[in-house]
Amino acid sequence: MELFQISVRGVVQGVGFRPFVYQLATKHKLTGWVCNTSGDVKIEVEGEREALDQFLVELESEAPPLARIEGIIAAGAPPQGYTQFEIRHSIAEEGRYQLVSPDIATCDACRSELLSPEDRRYRYPFTNCTNCGPRFTIIEDIPYDRPKTTMRHFRMCPQCQREYDDPLDRRFHAQPNACPECGPSLELIDGNGRAIACDDVIATASKLLKEGKILAIKGLGGFHLACDATNEEAIQLLRDRKRRPFKPLAIMLATLDEVKEHCFVSNDEERLLTSPECPILLLRWRENSSISRKVAPELKYLGVMLPYTPLHHVLLRETGLPLVMTSGNISEEPIAKDNDEALRRLRGIADFFVLHNREIYARYDDSVAIVERGKPQLIRRARGYAPYPIHLPFKAKQVLACGAELKNTFCATKEDHAFISQHIGDMENLETLEHFENTIELYKKLFRIEPRILAHDLHPEYLSTKYAKELAREFTLVGVQHHHAHIVSCLVENGIQEPVIGVAFDGTGYGSDGTIWGGEFLVANYKGFKREGHLEYVPLPGGAAAIERPYRMAFSYIFTLLGESILGQELPFLEEVDEYEKEVMKRQIEKGINSPLTSSCGRLFDGVSALIGVRGKIDYEAQAAIELEMTALDDIKNSEGYPFSIVEQEGVKIVKLKDLFEAIILDLKNRLPRGIISMNFHHTIARMVVEMCHLIAAESGLCKAVLSGGVFQNRLLLRLTADALEKEGFTVLTHSLVPTNDGGISLGQAVIANFAFSN
Ligand SMILES: [Zn+2]
Ligand SMILES: [Zn+2]
Ligand SMILES: [Zn+2]
Structure with a gap:
């Protein structure tokens, strides 16, 4: 007779793990107990050595579908002479935390009950079991037990209670268990x-x-x-x-x-x-x-x-x-x-x-989500995924990263976990800020996190930055550059720590020099980055107005790069811009009034979209760029692409865009279909990335390239760029678990802040 003390870490609560352990122990004729704690699931099993060994193997290999085991520790101890196997009450342990399961779609077994006229849950809209149903959305604290969920107001009827108490039932300790007799309506x-x-x-x-x-x-x-x-x-x-x-x-x-x-x-x-x-x-x-x-x-x-x-x-x-x-x-x-x-x-x-x-x-x-190049990619991470953490390839400090402005998430790190919040939203109003603050408190409580370090974006006007700054007395603050965070978020989810070539393409990110970045080539790792190159700067005439009205970007590119004379030429998009507004934009650009400089790739897509007549004004973020992608005739395989040049200025490589715009305008004059121009343009951007990566690789010796930033939600561009880089011998890292857009920023910030104080 021997006894094993076992602790199991991971998502092992609220997923039918204890009944599974009970059945497994009974099958191998073992005695002892299983119990939830605020940290992990604890098991003591007693029996013959061979049965115990087999129990340990199956504990991992046969675990229920929703369980995610992160680690099992087993140690021998003196036998206690248990006569049966039982499921014990949960124990709360100070400071310990457990992983909480996301909400899970209705399982097949529940669905067939739901659709069977003879079943007592026929058409009952709150049917669930240990394999499915609400979890994260109803839990107020841990351990995960009914009194700590919003189901505590419903008293189970005798039949539901029997299911709940029966270790052999699919609804054993299913905390949201309910039926038409006793449950929500x-x-x-x-x-x-x-x-x-x-x-x-x-x-x-x-x-x-x-x-x-x-x-x-x-x-x-x-x-x-x-x-x-x-x-x-x-x-x-x-x-x-x-x-x-x-x-x-x-x-x-x-x-x-x-x-x-x-x-x-x-x-x-x-x-x-x-x-x-x-x-x-x-x-x-x-x-x-x-x-x-x-x-x-x-x-x-x-x-x-x-x-x-x-x-x-x-x-x-x-x-x-x-x-x-x-x-x-x-x-x-x-x-x-x-x-x-x-x-x-x-x-x-x-x-x-x-x-x-x-x-x-x-x-x-x-x-x-999307599936691109055979790989699932989350664009918005919430139901079904959060609050399950991302595994960190290092031991983390307790850090809270506040994320960016649009598509905000925050991220809290502890041990080897990065808890990225569910999608919070665009932090542009008080309702969203309140949602952000409440959710931070929930994560701190559920995962027992007491951060002392706060990471934030460099943009002084982001509400998430302001939130961090207001807490400056109590916390150590770390400001993180936006595109550095993009690249690191992708590195972390790929489990990579070494320096890489980072290509960060998005709409807007506050640069270390106070300009608006967004077409960036970095050499980066967790500890820092060097800006090796970027798209050339152009003015953003009217600031936010140029984002909402992409024809302003088109105007800025052609006027800045090709000069006054271009305005006299016959360009369809110009005919739709009012003369007065043209004069205003000219003055803004020439005098630098309310026209911050930007190297944004998102704005380049906007400008081309408006220039070729796809979309001049937008209703939702990135609409002009998205419609430009949709216009592209993506069955053209051998597109030539447009010319561009790369020059070196003070050690930084700048992609010059004059030739590109001249060529597009020529195609417009020759009445080339928009679908072909758009396709050529996509090929051009992919080639820009490849050429820049070659130049950076030649100097740095690096051969891994990371693609991150909202522009890579453009599936056509992602495909063309990643394929071209791979063909040229680069190892390409892309996103999967966290969004390539600003929803992934908080993870990058949290990791960079973790390394901000080490040497
Ligand atoms: Zn179910
Ligand atoms: Zn009931
Ligand atoms: Zn961004």
């Missing part, structure tokens, strides 16, 4: 906040959706706004009310087969789409799809997800329509989560509200 409210009496909320809601109504539907981490995705009028109404004329809307479809009717789906895409994380996936849209083009005007890709809650499954089946399912907010505010909040904020947008009485503790948007 739905309620239908009209646009004026009055309750509507109806026996069957889902049936009534499907009827309203079929009639073209807009519904606010409470989900896992907040509200969706839903309408019929084939009904042009309904979509237009939603757009008018949301004040979003063009921004693409996400779609939910009932089944994978239905997705395939509307979109092309590769094997890799299918795997991600049907995974327990169930993100919105951007899929190539079929020409003959019945989904209205108004869902994603001018785009080739459609944001699609499958149902991930029982409510979605029933609603989608009964409505029988593809549904728009977009975040329940107005423009850039955070997603609404509480009933009264939704009734207040979404009044005037939704015709009806489908509410429920299970409280959402943490706001949690849908994640968005």
